[in-house]
Amino acid sequence: MSPLNNNSQARQFKVIGTRPPRPDGIEKVTGKAQYGADLNVANMLFAKILRSPHAHAKVLSIDTSAAERLDGVKAVITSKDFDRFSSGQPNNILENSIAHQKVLYDGHGVAAVAATSDLIAKSALKLIKVKYETLPHVTDVDKAMEKSAPIVNKGYVLENVPKGHSENVTSYFEFGHGDLEAGFSKAEKIVTRSFKTEATHQGYIEPNACLASMTPDGKADLWCCTQGHYNVRAVCAEIMGMETSQLKVTASEIGGGFGGKTLIYIEPIALALSLKSGQPVKLVMTRDEVFKATGPTVSSSMDVKIGMTKDGKITAGEAKLRYQGGAFPNGTVEMGAQSAFASYDLKAVKTQGWNILTNRPMQAAYRAPGAPQAIYAVESVVDELCEVLNLDPLETRLKNAAKKGTLSSYGPTFDDIGLIATLEAAKNHPHYSAPISKNQGRGLSCGFWFNFGGDTCVTLNVNFDGTIGVTEGNPDIGGSRASISQMAAEEIGIAYEKVRTIIADTNSLGHNEITDGSRVTFAVGLATIKAARAAIKEMCKRAAMIWNIDEEAVRWENGSAIPAGPNAGKFDPLTIEEIAGMSSQTGGPIAGHHEVNAEGAGVSFGVHLVDVEVDKETGSSKIIRYTVFQDAGKAIHPSYVEGQMQGGAVQGIGWALNEEYIYGDDGKLQNPGFLDYRIPVASDLPMIDPVILEIPNPGHPYGVRGVGETSIVPPLAAISNAISRATSIRFSDLPMSPPKVLKAIKDKQRGNG
Amino acid sequence: MVKVRIWGSLRSATNNKEFVYVEAENFKQLLDNLSKKYPNLKPQISRGVSVSIDGLIYKNSWFAPIKPNSEVVLMPYMVGG
Numbered sequence: 079m080s081p082l083n084n085n086s087q088a089r090q091f092k093v094i095g096t097r098p099p100r101p102d103g104i105e106k107v108t109g110k111a112q113y114g115a116d117l118n119v120a121n122m123l124f125a126k127i128l129r130s131p132h133a134h135a136k137v138l139s140i141d142t143s144a145a146e147r148l149d150g151v152k153a154v155i156t157s158k159d160f161d162r163f164s165s166g167q168p169n170n171i172l173e174n175s176i177a178h179q180k181v182l183y184d185g186h187g188v189a190a191v192a193a194t195s196d197l198i199a200k201s202a203l204k205l206i207k208v209k210y211e212t213l214p215h216v217t218d219v220d221k222a223m224e225k226s227a228p229i230v231n232k233g234y235v236l237e238n239v240p241k242g243h244s245e246n247v248t249s250y251f252e253f254g255h256g257d258l259e260a261g262f263s264k265a266e267k268i269v270t271r272s273f274k275t276e277a278t279h280q281g282y283i284e285p286n287a288c289l290a291s292m293t294p295d296g297k298a299d300l301w302c303c304t305q306g307h308y309n310v311r312a313v314c315a316e317i318m319g320m321e322t323s324q325l326k327v328t329a330s331e332i333g334g335g336f337g338g339k340t341l342i343y344i345e346p347i348a349l350a351l352s353l354k355s356g357q358p359v360k361l362v363m364t365r366d367e368v369f370k371a372t373g374p375t376v377s378s379s380m381d382v383k384i385g386m387t388k389d390g391k392i393t394a395g396e397a398k399l400r401y402q403g404g405a406f407p408n409g410t411v412e413m414g415a416q417s418a419f420a421s422y423d424l425k426a427v428k429t430q431g432w433n434i435l436t437n438r439p440m441q442a443a444y445r446a447p448g449a450p451q452a453i454y455a456v457e458s459v460v461d462e463l464c465e466v467l468n469l470d471p472l473e474t475r476l477k478n479a480a481k482k483g484t485l486s487s488y489g490p491t492f493d494d495i496g497l498i499a500t501l502e503a504a505k506n507h508p509h510y511s512a513p514i515s516k517n518q519g520r521g522l523s524c525g526f527w528f529n530f531g532g533d534t535c536v537t538l539n540v541n542f543d544g545t546i547g548v549t550e551g552n553p554d555i556g557g558s559r560a561s562i563s564q565m566a567a568e569e570i571g572i573a574y575e576k577v578r579t580i581i582a583d584t585n586s587l588g589h590n591e592i593t594d595g596s597r598v599t600f601a602v603g604l605a606t607i608k609a610a611r612a613a614i615k616e617m618c619k620r621a622a623m624i625w626n627i628d629e630e631a632v633r634w635e636n637g638s639a640i641p642a643g644p645n646a647g648k649f650d651p652l653t654i655e656e657i658a659g660m661s662s663q664t665g666g667p668i669a670g671h672h673e674v675n676a677e678g679a680g681v682s683f684g685v686h687l688v689d690v691e692v693d694k695e696t697g698s699s700k701i702i703r704y705t706v707f708q709d710a711g712k713a714i715h716p717s718y719v720e721g722q723m724q725g726g727a728v729q730g731i732g733w734a735l736n737e738e739y740i741y742g743d744d745g746k747l748q749n750p751g752f753l754d755y756r757i758p759v760a761s762d763l764p765m766i767d768p769v770i771l772e773i774p775n776p777g778h779p780y781g782v783r784g785v786g787e788t789s790i791v792p793p794l795a796a797i798s799n800a801i802s803r804a805t806s807i808r809f810s811d812l813p814m815s816p817p818k819v820l821k822a823i824k825d826k827q828r829g830n831g
Numbered sequence: 832m833v834k835v836r837i838w839g840s841l842r843s844a845t846n847n848k849e850f851v852y853v854e855a856e857n858f859k860q861l862l863d864n865l866s867k868k869y870p871n872l873k874p875q876i877s878r879g880v881s882v883s884i885d886g887l888i889y890k891n892s893w894f895a896p897i898k899p900n901s902e903v904v905l906m907p908y909m910v911g912g
């Protein structure tokens with residue numbers, strides 16, 4: 079067997095880097111793919127959830143008797159139905175799915191019904207009588223921090239929160255190094271500015287859906303659309319008091335997640351209704367419910383101060399970040415506080431972050447959670463300094479860019495990173511020097527994300543005809559089945575078409591971490607390569623048996639076993655088809671598997687360049703040209719990598735220009751639908767031009783870095799900087815919707831801006 | 832002894848020290864000995880921390896090796912989307 083080649087630069091790939099057709103393409107374009115709501119089984123019931131009409135209220139009583147009497151209703155549940163499974167405190171996931179003593183936001187679940195039809199279930203909801211005592215509410219992040227604010231959810235304040243805050247402040251983080259005061263004293267220009275960003279939903283097209291079937295002996299099958307069915311199993315088993323082995327969870331095809339389907343909202347409800355009714359229960363959220371009770375990301379209020387010399391050297395940077403994540407504690411601000419200044423090589427830097435509770439839905443991760451907001455604020459101030467000091471924004475970023483040996487703003491010293499290469503690519507791209515027209519501005523921003531690995535299991539089976547079946551456990555939200563098949567084919571030395579990768583249910587493999595943190599191509603790919611190497615080792619052993627030579631005297635090349643050298647003997651190569659075809663006679667079926675907690679994912683950087691035209695009569699902003707530069711380590715399937723870069727940019731464009739959660743004074747969400755919550759559509763956009771850079775990650779055999787999240791980080795600042803330059807007005811509040819931009823233009827014309 | 836960088840808001844648990852020194856040859860020994868030497872770190876460690884060892888971030892691999900001259904940075908537990 080040949081020595082394992084970990085040098086991705088020296089290796090000549092045959093399958094990696096090609097663009098084969100997507101394996102799920104035909105099913106998806108012909109409507110055959112089975113999404114969360116597509117599974118139907120005999121005797122299935124339809125479930126609906128009654129949701130709170132109040133932002134904050136005590137639940138005094140719930141009378142379900144009339145609903146239970148309605149013909150066709152088979153089960154009605156409230157939070158009390160979960161009490162028998164656990165004597166302790168309800169966990170946050172359950173309390174978020176179905177309210178206990180209080181409703182904590184508009185749309186919080188209160189009770190649920192399973193009936194023989196969707197219509198009957200809806201009718202039954204109207205018969206449930208809930209008595210509420212309304213309470214004062216708070217939805218604004220800054221107001222929620224005030225000492226006088228209504229307390230949203232008691233008991234979550236961590237020991238690290240400085241005294242003097244409202245109980246809504248649940249955690250506090252601080253990072254940085256160096257002497258800030260000395261750094262600012264060296265600056266020739268200091269800009270301090272405050273920013274706000276609104277919450278945005280992940281906007282996945284497929285609403286959350288599941289089908290649960292639970293029997294009285296404690297076994298259950300659950301089908302759901304999720305980014306992590308092993309996590310669904312772990313959480314639901316705990317909530318339902320089940321042994322993990324008795325709950326089998328199968329992930330459906332998934333119509334988008336972007337972090338939003340890492341949480342669990344409806345599965346425990348469906349399981350409890352199935353147990354109570356004795357029948358399978360399907361539960362599908364409406365879009366209104368998706369907006370009100372799932373996701374969104376955090377909203378933020380931030381202050382940034384940066385000092386710079388006249389020639390563009392940053393002398394110090396400081397950021398204060400306040401993130402609200404709804405009615406339950408979250409861990410988002412610490413990610414933002416670590417990311418804020420990650421692109422810069424700074425002698426003095428400090429970031430502080432506060433996580434805050436409000437009467438809004440529990441926040442969920444959204445691509446690089448926490449980073450887009452913080453980096454938006456920092457990159458806006460860097461751009462403002464460049465404008466004020468008449469400096470080239472790209473050259474200034476190059477002058478200050480983090481590189482190998484930089485002490486990062488979050489603590490570790492960087493090894494090989496791709497920021498400078500990415501900035502150089504942007505500088506040398508025709509977009510950067512292209513002329514722009516009247517009312518247009520060009521914006522630029524860097525972006526950063528950590529990327530993760532985590533628990534991963536892969537089994538690779540060599541079929542009798544020499545084809546390969548790969549079994550992995552991460553829902554495919556970004557084309558991973560193609561990239562995993564490519565890595566298996568590359569390693570074994572066969573054609574891509576000979577491999578099929580499937581996503582296993584929870585009983586078929588060991589634990590797999592959620593599809594998050596841009597981890598799948600990195601971690602599942604790494605495990606697939608290792609599983610393939612294990613299968614190759616076994617195939618070399620079988621060839622050695624057939625040739626009657628030592629196992630070590632056989633090596634693997636281009637899908638065949640061959641003698642390792644002249645001393646091994648003279649034998650014709652044995653192909654994978656031949657070895658697999660004889661496997662029953664040589665010891666049995668051949669497989670390789672690998673189980674690992676994959677570490678070493680490697681950080682990634684991106685740079686976005688955008689031209690925006692502002693209509694000064696309407697305040698409307700149009701994206702004219704957009705180019706994404708991102709380090710992918712090694713692009714396994716470049717089309718999917720480009721898709722991730724384009725998709726992140728488009729979601730960032732929506733976040734920058736239009737998307738926002740709008741709450742009324744009554745604490746109710748005003749725009750829970752795609753008519754009033756406007757995501758970008760194809761006609762809003764130019765072609766997003768992706769430029770892939772490949773600076774190999776030493777932590778992966780082929781050099782892969784995660785690519786799914788970094789691309790949503792730079793658009794907020796890049797677009798804000800473009801609009802600011804087009805209008806000569808600095809914007810610091812997202813989204814920059816037409817009314818907001820128009821008001822700023824009018825104010826400036828009146829001399830108020 | 833390994834030199835460990837502590838993030839800003841956690842320094843209240845290490846007598847405001849940015850760097851602390853503990854015996855550790857791997858991630859687990861690092862957490863165990865940090866908890867022993869600085870008991871106020873325990874709540875955060877039990878909630879979850881990541882550790883950067885020579886620039887690579889580890890979420891929870893107990894036996895990731897640490898060399899005496901390794902750069903070791905305690906970090907909050909990483910989450911993604």
